[in-house]
Amino acid sequence: MEDPATAKKAEGIARLANASFLSGGFEQALQAYGEALSLTPDNGPLLLARAQCYIKMGESSSDATAETMYALAIVDAEVAVQHTPGAETAAQAHAARAEALWMLERHQEAEVALELAL
Numbered sequence: 001m002e003d004p005a006t007a008k009k010a011e012g013i014a015r016l017a018n019a020s021f022l023s024g025g026f027e028q029a030l031q032a033y034g035e036a037l038s039l040t041p042d043n044g045p046l047l048l049a050r051a052q053c054y055i056k057m058g059e060s061s062s063d064a065t066a067e068t069m070y071a072l073a074i075v076d077a078e079v080a081v082q083h084t085p086g087a088e089t090a091a092q093a094h095a096a097r098a099e100a101l102w103m104l105e106r107h108q109e110a111e112v113a114l115e116l117a118l
Helices: 004-022 026-039 044-059 063-082 087-103 107-117
Strands: none
Touching: 004 026, 004 044, 026 044, 044 063, 044 087, 063 087, 087 107
16 A cells, blocks of 8 residues: 555656646656656556657657657556556557557557557
């Protein structure tokens, strides 16, 4: 069971991460998501948020860096599905995984992941 004080601290950091993400500060958001996940590593919604951040960073990166960002997004999305509290978050994680796979031109895998999102 998670310590309530640790969970509250992680929530505060996650709010800062979300604000950075929404304002386009993807590097700051990524750092904050990592910090929050160090406190609550099995947090599906946080893993999903970090996966989405990796995707955004990949969209504005050079080819080699983008490939790494998309690969990291896939890993986080897969783990998010395993640790997600609800069907909606799981569907969003499958969709994020599908997007990252598509960007890596792994189209057949992306289609399967997208079907899981529906």
